Amino acid sequence: PPHGGSTRVGKVRAMTARLRALRRFAQGRRFDVAFSHASHELPLVARSLGIPSSYAFDYEFARAQHALGCRAATRVVVPDAIPQDRLDRLGARARKVVRYPGLKEEYYLHDFEPDRTVLDALGIDRSRILVVMRTPPDVSLYHRHGNTVWKDVLERLGRDPSVHAVALARTPDQRDDLRAAQLPSLLVPARAVDGLSLVALADLVVSAGGTMNREAVALGTPVFTTFSGRLGAVDERLVREGSLRRLVGADELVVARKASAGVRSMHPPEIMLERLLEARGIAPATETIYRPGV
Template identity: 50%
Template sequence: MTGGRTAHGAGGDGLRVWVDITNSPHVVIFRPLIERLRARGCEVVVTAREFAQTIGLLERFGIEHVSVGAHGGGSRRGKARAMAGRSAALARFARRERFDLAVAHGSTDQPLAARLAGTPQVTMFDYEFAAAMHHWNGRLATRVLVPSAISEAALAPYGIRPPKLVRYPGLKEEYYLADHAMDDGVLAELGLDPDRLVAVLRPPPEVTLYHRGASTDLFGRTLERLLAEPGVQVVVLPRTAEQRAALAGGAAIVPVRPVDGPSLVAAADLVVSAGGTMNREAAALGVPAYTPFAARLGAVDRRLIEEGRLRRLEHAGDVVLERRPRAAAPPLRDPEVLIDLILGATPATLPLS
């Protein structure tokens, strides 16, 4: 389905909603949701953290925002210091702005800041094994939204249970991509030949705690294999400045500025991502996707593998190099469902505790 206003229960007129965006994929996630919140009469204010291509993507899509803080790097101490400083700054901001509702996807800062400011907060995530984050955010959030593939039992150890816990069908990508206007010029923007095979790769999240200690050699071997294939155009979307520097001067195509990720995925023949969002976007759009994710696979990815919509990459040679048929994308879901769930967490319907 495509976007379009439908009749739903939760309102929004006059609510001041605070959206916190802390990572590049969250820009694409919230862009259509922000528009729909505003269509319901909400006033939406966006804060953002300097990390990866987050600020660049917000600027590309014309999303006004207030930049607050930066990523703390790879160490636990750095992360803790950055989180404490940013949470304190956000709490001051929220107290001053007096929001009715806060919402974020995987933000480690907003739940604490919202609690300190007395603002109901909605946390979204789709990977259940980020234990440190969930023990903290799950207890502070007013409502937690996750895909139904994640069981109640998996989140109970974090203190996340109904009615705080709300599980929705499908993938979040199937909701926000329904509103995404695909950019047909994305291949030309990167100097790619539309008649040759396009492989899009996303490196491991090397500064993510839940990924620490897991082997990332498989991604490197896969990249080398694809670069050695003369008929393959390889686009790599680095997460960090260090990854970008390591790719400089090589044969891979590395965009010099943030690109429209979903449009690139939709135009690609295959995706290899060591994270999650890009693989799930590919699955939602019917594009072959491979995960070399070396940490513990979450329930969402396990279900996609069972359904044949995602493939577990175990050897560099597992990637099938062939042009995919440009058939119509699979049906997507109504984004208003997520809007209803987000707006359900208002003072009139949910307690702060």
Template identity: 30%
Template sequence: MILLKIWIDISNAPHVRFFKDVIKYLEAEGEDLIVTARQFGDIHKLMNMYDIDFISVGKHGVSLYDKLRESTSRVYNLVDIIADENVDVALSKHSIELPRISFGLGIPSLYVLDNEHALAANKLTLPLCDRIITPRKIDFWKLMKFGADPNTIIPYNGTSELMHFKSFNYNDDVFKDLNLKLEHEKTILMRPEPSLASYLDADCRKSVLSPIVDELKEHANILILPRFKEQAEIFEGIDHVTILEPPVDTSSLMKKCDLVIGAGGTMNREAAILQTPVISCYPGDTLSVDQYYIDSGLMYRSINPNQVISKALEFLNNPHERIDLKTDDLFQIIIDNLYDLGKNGK
């Protein structure tokens, strides 16, 4: 049996959960893995929590200058690691550096995409990828405008968050394990916006959630999962508000809570999959992957604080019934294409 040498690059915290079962599966199959990860948010903590061996390479930049400088530096350092490894196939999700390095070194690459609004990232990567796995909900014409070859696009029904629950074991005692002091009967989990992301123009010391928290804290316990220190400081010292320190079992938290309100994307879609009522108040343009769940009745979206508050109170009293959703096996799609590329090339 011919084993493959596979390179996986992880550049954002949600990608750890996305790839963890792929990594464990490939390790069990005896494949030779190189996993690289940049220093950003909770990536390293999550890698350690899931017991994934990795090489730390590079970090995140805040300003445009920093982003360019750090990405350029990361390409330089990754090339030194990968060049002599005889990698058969490379895999990533929205990594800026992996497609560029794979293209330069002649390594077939498999790319997972779920954000058609990440303009800079998509322009820099999609023209260089050998295969692109993307939700069917995303308009292929938008990807082609970035330079993606339509023959490389592999659509599926669903969103990437399906991967997060392949081996999910619900912990009903998650509140107790976190020693939460909850005074209200109902509990809401909130996630602030991705203020440091290149695709969103936002102030990291403010949050669209603030007026929503101020009103709903009188009706429910509020759990805040900040992305970084400055976001935590926004909500410190508010009654009935608990600031969670990651990493935590967010999947069990979302399932246990009565409602999720998110100004980002990933956790909102995870909540929809778990059938927990969820409200998106993401301040940017609506992503196609969010629209998928909105159209299915599993997500409500508004950027009007009063509308969010009104819908939240409605959900707390009358959560929606379970909604059946037909999706494809994204895990198997990734594995099949990874092996096909690794053994047969482009």
């Protein structure tokens, strides 16, 4: 089913369609366990079919969806940064909560190597400072704020001749607006690109989202957030550490070449899988879960 758009009515209709489609798909297939990251429809359907489920997320203030997912799931899997009192409000009592250390991005980026050909494919001028920008999540219920800082930063970077900025839009409307601005230093890809490689190879990331910020932190790229909603516990910790910097005004942005990469210590993905499998009470041997290079 298509995205529900930015209205609550549209989102409810889309959720209803997804629930029906997912139930049709899952019914009769004899699944042993269901995993979901912030997709609350899956634990709802899993519960209706008697399938144990793990519901994972790392931003606790998307309350509408998490209140459904947490209550329906067998286990709720979250970073150790999120305090229990915030989870209690979502219906995730301590007895069903499973925690993992660090960032979720440090698990799926465990053996990541960037593809440098993405720069040539996009026509990046390597003599200039490469900045990757991510637009605000304007269609999300948890982000109902005008984001003037992001627009000011876009204007500043888009007119800086020493910069080549790649703006990654979330929606066709955002992409059209970016192109209509006709900023000389701004590149707006026409289709999906290898964002992970771009983030790893960039000198700087400016993002109004969450996941791309944390990917930048994990990959050692300096990152500023223009997110205008309430920061979650994971990002609060990163701000305290100095790994993530929050922009209040465009004049605070430091534009410079990236120093030598300081990639964080990654976590083997089998640790995450073991946490997720707790929904079914399974703790299999490491070698049956994870084989490097496969």
